[in-house]
Amino acid sequence: DIQMTQSPSSLSASVGDRVTITCQASQDISNYLNWYQQIPGKAPKLLIYDASNLETGVPSRFFGSGSGTDFTFSISSLQAEDIATYYCQQYDNLPLTFGGGTRVEIK
Amino acid sequence: QVQLVQSGAEVKKPGASVKVSCKTSGYTFTSYFIHWVRQAPGQGLEWIGVINPSGASTTYAQKFQGRVTMTRDTSTTTVYLELSSLRSEDTALYYCARVRLEYSSSQGFDYWGRGTLVTVSS
Numbered sequence: 001d002i003q004m005t006q007s008p009s010s011l012s013a014s015v016g017d018r019v020t021i022t023c024q025a026s027q028d029i030s031n032y033l034n035w036y037q038q039i040p041g042k043a044p045k046l047l048i049y050d051a052s053n054l055e056t057g058v059p060s061r062f063f064g065s066g067s068g069t070d071f072t073f074s075i076s077s078l079q080a081e082d083i084a085t086y087y088c089q090q091y092d093n094l095p096l097t098f099g100g101g102t103r104v105e106i107k
Numbered sequence: 108q109v110q111l112v113q114s115g116a117e118v119k120k121p122g123a124s125v126k127v128s129c130k131t132s133g134y135t136f137t138s139y140f141i142h143w144v145r146q147a148p149g150q151g152l153e154w155i156g157v158i159n160p161s162g163a164s165t166t167y168a169q170k171f172q173g174r175v176t177m178t179r180d181t182s183t184t185t186v187y188l189e190l191s192s193l194r195s196e197d198t199a200l201y202y203c204a205r206v207r208l209e210y211s212s213s214q215g216f217d218y219w220g221r222g223t224l225v226t227v228s229s
Contacts, residue, residue, distance in 0.1 A: 036152075043219035044144075044152065045200055055207075055217065063170040087152055091213040096142070096154040097169040 002026050002090050002098030012107045015037035021076040021102045023066075031067045032092035038101075039084045047086075048073065080106060111203050113220035117136040119227050127223045128202035136184040137161040137184050140206045142216060143177065143188045145167040155201075155213040158186055158210060193227045 003026035013019050023033065031051040036044035046055045048064035051071055061076040075082055083106055088099040114128040129141065141153040143187040165177045176189040186203060201223045204216035220226035 002204070036216075038152075041205075044216070044220060045219075046207065046215050047215050049207065049215035055215075087151070088128055089215075091215070094157075094213070095170075096213055098152040101151045 001095055002093055003099050004090055004097050004099040006031075006088055006102055008102060009100060009103065010103040012105045013078050014107045015078055015080060018076045019078050019082075019104060021073045021086055021088075023071040023073070023099050024044070025068075025069045025077065025090055025092075028068050029092035031068070032090055033064075033071050034062055034089045034091065035073045036087045036089065036107075037084045044087065051101060053104045062089075068073055078106070109205070109218045110203060110221040111218055113201075113223045115223040117226070119193050119225065121194055121227055121229055122216065123193050123227075124139060124189060125193060125203050125225050126187055127203075127225065128185050128187050129207070129220050132183045132184060134206075135185060136179075138209045140187045140212050141179075142204050142206065142213065143210075144202045144204055144216075146202070146222075147196075147199040150161040150199075153199075156186070158188060159212070178191075190225075193225075195227050197225065198227045 005024045034050045035048040038044040047058050052064045065075045085101045085103045087101050110132045112130045117125050142157045158165045160179045174191050179186045203220045205218040207215045207217035
């Protein structure tokens with residue numbers, strides 16, 4: 001199975017700050033990586049697919065990059081409504097696997 | 108609009124089975140794969156498996172092999188997840204989720220059900 005290592009596990013930032021999360025795959029997954037946002041009590045929401053493509057309707061402050069084994073997810077200017085846990089997920093191989101999640105809080 | 112509506116919460120005893128439904132609407136049922144993902148309380152996301160509603164082919168995570176069955180009913184555009192030999196560790200919120208691209212087995216999930224809480228307790 002491909003292991004997805006996400007860091008940090010949590011972070012606290014101020015409104016307007018740039019926030020960055022990293023995700024490392026245990027083997028080359030090309031760009032077969034998605035990013036999800038999960039607001040407490042809600043189902044996950046797809047933000048980024050294929051490592052860098054913004055899902056329809058998602059604000060442009062969300063950004064993804066990377067390929068191979070190293071990926072980055074950023075929020076250019078953190079908003080209060082971005083409080084959530086963010087997950088990376090690879091789909092290069094089955095079983096699909098998720099990173100452990102990054103909880104984002106407002107300082 | 109696309110909707111995935113899941114069945115209600117279940118409480119089961121260890122060793123029992125549970126069957127969760129995911130009623131879909133708003134799109135061509137046989138064109139989009141459906142995955143099941145679970146989330147234990149306070150934990151992360153865990154992939155269970157996938158079903159192709161067109162031919163009913165399935166792939167399951169090794170961890171659940173022998174205990175999980177995914178089926179579909181094209182007449183009601185509903186997919187089902189059945190998990191047997193339940194244990195306390197199976198207590199979780201079970202989600203169904205649709206793949207964003209037609210005929211793609213797994214390229215990202217654009218629509219999710221709200222989740223079905225399955226509690227396993229004696």
